[in-house]
Amino acid sequence: MSCCCKALEKITNPELKAWVKEFAEHTTPEHIVVCDGSQEEFDRLAEGEVARGSWVKLDPVKRPGCYLVRSHESDVARVEKRTYICCKDKNNAGPTNNWMDPTEMRKIMWDLYAGCMKGRTLYVIPFSMGPIGSPLSKLGVELTDSPYVVCNMRIMTRMGDAALDLINKGAEYIKCYHSVGAPLEPGQKDVAWPCAPMEKKYITQFTDPGEEAIWSFGSGYGGNALLGKKCFALRIASVLARKEGWMAEHMLILKLTNPEGKSYYVTAAFPSACGKTNLAMMLPTLPGWKVETCGDDIAWMHVGKDGALHAINPENGFFGVAPGTSKISNPNALHACEKNTIFTNVVLTDDGDVWWEDMGVPAPAHGIDWKGNDCYASKDNPKKMVASPDGTGEPIKAAHPNSRFTAPAVQCPVIAKEWEDPEGVPVSAILFGGRRPSTIPLVNMAKDWAHGVYMGSAAGSEVTAAVISDQIGQVRRDPMAMLPFCGYNMADYFGHWLEMGKKIAADKLPKIFFVNWFRKDADGHFMWPGFGDNSRVLKWACEAIEGKAKTKDTPIGIMPTDDAIDLTGCETTPETLHELLTVDIEGWKKEVAGVKESWEKFGDRIPAELRAKLDEITAALNK
Numbered sequence: 001m002s003c004c005c006k007a008l009e010k011i012t013n014p015e016l017k018a019w020v021k022e023f024a025e026h027t028t029p030e031h032i033v034v035c036d037g038s039q040e041e042f043d044r045l046a047e048g049e050v051a052r053g054s055w056v057k058l059d060p061v062k063r064p065g066c067y068l069v070r071s072h073e074s075d076v077a078r079v080e081k082r083t084y085i086c087c088k089d090k091n092n093a094g095p096t097n098n099w100m101d102p103t104e105m106r107k108i109m110w111d112l113y114a115g116c117m118k119g120r121t122l123y124v125i126p127f128s129m130g131p132i133g134s135p136l137s138k139l140g141v142e143l144t145d146s147p148y149v150v151c152n153m154r155i156m157t158r159m160g161d162a163a164l165d166l167i168n169k170g171a172e173y174i175k176c177y178h179s180v181g182a183p184l185e186p187g188q189k190d191v192a193w194p195c196a197p198m199e200k201k202y203i204t205q206f207t208d209p210g211e212e213a214i215w216s217f218g219s220g221y222g223g224n225a226l227l228g229k230k231c232f233a234l235r236i237a238s239v240l241a242r243k244e245g246w247m248a249e250h251m252l253i254l255k256l257t258n259p260e261g262k263s264y265y266v267t268a269a270f271p272s273a274c275g276k277t278n279l280a281m282m283l284p285t286l287p288g289w290k291v292e293t294c295g296d297d298i299a300w301m302h303v304g305k306d307g308a309l310h311a312i313n314p315e316n317g318f319f320g321v322a323p324g325t326s327k328i329s330n331p332n333a334l335h336a337c338e339k340n341t342i343f344t345n346v347v348l349t350d351d352g353d354v355w356w357e358d359m360g361v362p363a364p365a366h367g368i369d370w371k372g373n374d375c376y377a378s379k380d381n382p383k384k385m386v387a388s389p390d391g392t393g394e395p396i397k398a399a400h401p402n403s404r405f406t407a408p409a410v411q412c413p414v415i416a417k418e419w420e421d422p423e424g425v426p427v428s429a430i431l432f433g434g435r436r437p438s439t440i441p442l443v444n445m446a447k448d449w450a451h452g453v454y455m456g457s458a459a460g461s462e463v464t465a466a467v468i469s470d471q472i473g474q475v476r477r478d479p480m481a482m483l484p485f486c487g488y489n490m491a492d493y494f495g496h497w498l499e500m501g502k503k504i505a506a507d508k509l510p511k512i513f514f515v516n517w518f519r520k521d522a523d524g525h526f527m528w529p530g531f532g533d534n535s536r537v538l539k540w541a542c543e544a545i546e547g548k549a550k551t552k553d554t555p556i557g558i559m560p561t562d563d564a565i566d567l568t569g570c571e572t573t574p575e576t577l578h579e580l581l582t583v584d585i586e587g588w589k590k591e592v593a594g595v596k597e598s599w600e601k602f603g604d605r606i607p608a609e610l611r612a613k614l615d616e617i618t619a620a621l622n623k
C-alpha cells in the first residue's frame with residue numbers, strides 16, 4: 001500500500017479517516033476499498049471470488065444472482081469458547097461470559113493484527129443496524145479483509161454510501177475490526193476460505209462506557225465475522241440498551257392479523273433449533289389468520305412516546321439455517337432464497353442448484369457436498385446422500401448442519417409492510433420457549449411483568465444428543481435465549497428487564513407467554529403438530545391480550561381451559577390437548593428447583609423481585 005489518500009477520499013469524517021489509516025498501517029493491506037453498498041460492487045466482489053475458484057455461481061435461471069460458498073472445515077459456526085467480553089471489572093461480564101482484561105486483550109489482538117492483511121484488500125464497510133436515519137437505528141463501520149463478509153453484510157445490513165453520509169456528518173458509530181487472519185506472502189496462492197487456527201481466533205466485545213468496540217480475528221464465518229449481527233446488534237447493543245434504557249433482544253418480530261382484521265405484533269425468544277425463523281414466517285392453519293414477518297432473529301425495543309414498547313428489526317436480511325427448511329416447515333423462507341442469495345456449506349447439484357437435508361425434495365443423484373467431495377443419492381433412503389458412487393453405505397451430512405442462506409428480507413413473500421417503520425411496531429405479546437419434552441405446558445401466560453421475566457430467565461432446551469451422555473435429559477438453561485449474546489452480567493440483565501417493565505405504560509405492557517411446541521408422549525412422539533397449528537396458540541394469546549380468553553389460574557401462571565384452544569380442523573385430540581394443558585405439580589417442583597440452581601452462579605446479584613417470583617411459584621406448588 002503506497003498511499004491511501006485517494007481510496008479514502010469519500011471519508012470526510014476526519015476521525016473515521018484517521019482510524020482507517022491507523023488500522024491500514026498496522027495490517028498492511030495491498031489495497032483499500034471504501035464500500036458503497038451498490039449491486040455493482042457486490043457483483044464485482046462475487047465474480048472475483050468465482051474467478052479465483054472460491055465461490056460457485058449458481059444457475060442463473062434456477063437461482064438468479066445466487067452463489068455457493070464452502071467454508072474451511074474448521075470454520076463452520078460461532079466459536080463461543082473464543083468469544084470474550086472485555087471490561088475492567090470482571091463481575092460486569094458475569095459468570096456466563098468469557099472475560100479478559102481489556103488492556104491485555106488489546107495487546108494480544110493488536111499483535112495478531114500486525115501485517116495480517118498482507119496481500120489482501122482492506123474493505124471499509126459503513127453500515128446501519130435498523131432503517132437508515134431511524135432514531136432507533138445505530139451505525140457501525142466494519143474493517144475487514146474478507147469479500148465474503150462484504151457481500152453478506154450488504155444483505156444483512158443497510159450498507160454503503162447512505163450510512164457513510166451520516167457518519168461523515170458526525171453521527172456516532174461502533175468500530176468493528178475484522179480480519180480472517182491469513183496474510184499472503186508475495187506470490188503465495190490464496191486458499192478458497194482463508195482463516196486462522198482455533199487458538200488464534202478471537203471474537204471480542206469491549207464493553208466499558210465510551211469504549212464500546214468489536215475486535216474479531218481468525219474466522220470468516222457468520223456471527224464471528226458479520227459483526228453487525230450477534231456482536232453488535234446483541235452483545236454491544238445489550239450494553240448500550242441498558243445504559244440508554246431500551247432492550248436489545250434475540251427475538252423474532254411477527255405481525256399477526258385475525259379474521260376481523262385486527263393486528264397484533266408479537267416478539268419471541270427461543271434457544272437455537274426451536275424454529276424461530278419458521279414461526280416468524282408461519283402459514284397459519286386457522287382460516288382467516290395471517291402471519292407477516294418483521295424480523296426473524298433480533299429485536300431492538302424502545303418505549304415510545306405513547307408509552308408502548310416499540311420493536312424494530314435492526315437487520316436487513318435472513319442468515320438462516322438451511323437444513324430443515326422445506327415447503328412444509330417454511331415455504332416463505334424457500335421463496336426468500338430463490339434469488340440474490342449466498343448459500344454457505346450446502347450441497348451443489350449438477351444443474352447448478354442447491355440441496356440440503358430435509359429440504360423436502362429427494363436427494364439429487366449426484367452432488368458436491370459441503371466439503372467439496374462427490375456425494376450420491378442413497379439407495380436406501382431417498383432423503384439422504386452417501387459418499388459411495390453406488391449409493392450404498394451410511395448416510396452422510398452432505399450439507400453442514402449449520403449451513404446457511406443469506407437472503408434479503410424484502411424477498412420474503414410475507415414481509416410486513418411495517419417492517420422498516422422507523423418508529424418500530426408496538427408489541428402486544430412476548431413469547432419465551434424452548435424444547436421441553438416434558439413438564440412444560442403448551443402455553444402459559446405470566447401473571448404480571450415480573451413473572452414474565454422469571455419465565456424468560458427459566459427458558460432453555462433439553463439436551464438431546466450431548467457428547468456427555470449424562471447430560472441427556474438435562475435442561476440447558478438459556479435465559480431469554482441470550483446466554484451467548486448478553487454483553488454484561490446476566491443477573492443485571494434480569495434487573496434491566498424488571499426496570500423496563502416500570503417504564504412501559506401499565507395499560508400497554510406486553511403480555512408475556514411461555515410456549516412449548518415440543519412436548520413428547522411416552523412413545524417419544526411429538527404431542528403437538530406445531531408449525532402452522534401454532535396459530536391456535538397465538539389465537540388464544542390474542543384473546544388473552546383482549547381479556548376475552550377462557551383461562552384458568554394455576555400455580556405456574558394463567559393457562560387456557562381445555563376448550564379454550566381452537567382445535568377446528570386439527571389432528572390433536574381433546575385428550576392430548578388436556579395433557580398439554582395439565583400442570584404436572586411434581587415435575588414443576590423439580591423445574592423450579594432447576595431454575596433456582598441455574599441462578600446460583602450469580603450469587604446475590606439476582607434481583608430480589610425475581611427471587612420473590614420464584615418463591616411465590618414454589619409456595620403455590622406446595623399448597
Ligand code: TSX
Pocket residue numbers: 273274275276278279280282324329517518526528529530531532534
Ligand atoms: O419450527 C418448528 N416449529 C415452529 C414452526 C412455526 N419446528 C422445527 C424445529 C427445528 C428447527 C418444529 N418441530 C415445531 C414447530 O412448531 N414442532 C416440531 C416438532 C414436530 C415435528 C414433526 C411433526 C410434529 C411436530 N410432525 C410430522 O413430522 C408429521
Ligand code: MN
Pocket residue numbers: 250297
Ligand atoms: Mn439467532
